[in-house]
Amino acid sequence: MLAALGMPFLNVNPMLTPGEVYFVNSVRGSNNNDGRDELRPRATWQSAYSRCRANRGDMVMLLPGHAETYTAAAAMSLNIAGVTTLAFGHGANRPTFTLSTAVGASIDVTAANNIVAGMGGPDSGIIISAVGVDAITAALNVQAASFAFVNNRLILADATNQAVLGILTTNAADRMRLYGNRIEGTVDAGCTTAVRIVGGDRIEIVGNYINGAFTTTIGCIENVTTDTTDILIDGNVLKNRTALSTKAFVLTATATAHFTRNRMSILSGTAPITAAAGTSGGDNSYSNAVGVGATQTAI
Secondary structure, X not given: OEXXXXXXXXXXXXXXXXXXXXXXXXXXXXXXXXXXXXXXXXXXXXXXXXXXXXXXXXXXXXXXXXXXXXXXXXXXEEOOOOOEEEEOOOHHHOOEEEEEOOOOOOEEEOOXXXXXXXXXXXXXXXXXXXXXXXXXXXXXXXXXXXXXXXXXEEEOEOOOOEOOEEEEEOOOOOOOEEEOOEEEOOOOOOOOEEEEXXXXXXXXXXXXXXXXXXXXXXXXXXXXXXXXXXXXXXXXXXXXXXXXXXXXXXXXXXXXXXXXXXXXXXXXXOOOEEOOOOEEEEOOEEEXXXXXXXXXXXX
């Protein structure tokens, strides 16, 4: 209990959690602070995150205007199970993380049940910029189960630099949730795909806007090497802007999938989806030329 002008009041955090809450802001923060008060935040995401304990409901709050640059592989490591990171801010004031200097620079998820989400709906999560150097190998590596990435922005390309991959999973990434994100590049070639899935069970990719110049025969989402099982691809806008692109997404021949309500844009051909063992819930549509209205597809 604190006092102001002689009147007592409780300093109650509005976020209800059974665990600890740590605040982060690079503008006024210091890693000498304990981070438990928004007026005395830590300076880096990793320093606050590392104070958390597994599976007790701990949360990290990234405050408006926060910015960091990562120059090495796993420079930010989500390696504690059950931690939620929430981002505050809107538009350009959102917490921003730039991958630079080394092509291996990345954010890695190696413990289960982590969440990275925006507070306040669309345009409110973190921004990951993978254009600080050309040919970033993979901006976000998901190597553990039940990771949720919600309402964030991932920048994959500009006229100078293009990442190879945006999000890369391993077979351990069961139940990954990609909801409401904006994953985008430019018309400049260089990105292989936005989301590469290697195995994993019950992954959900729902309500995302994915736009870029991806490999013509791969598109925005790719499953390789190990079949993904029971994946849901629903309600996304998927645009492959490479000249003569033929695919919006491609899964392995025996991957089990359900896809519905996707709006797809390619620049050539009439088969934007490769998913031989998948099933469609209907209402998928695509355009195969710039400025052409949607063509219905029963795929």
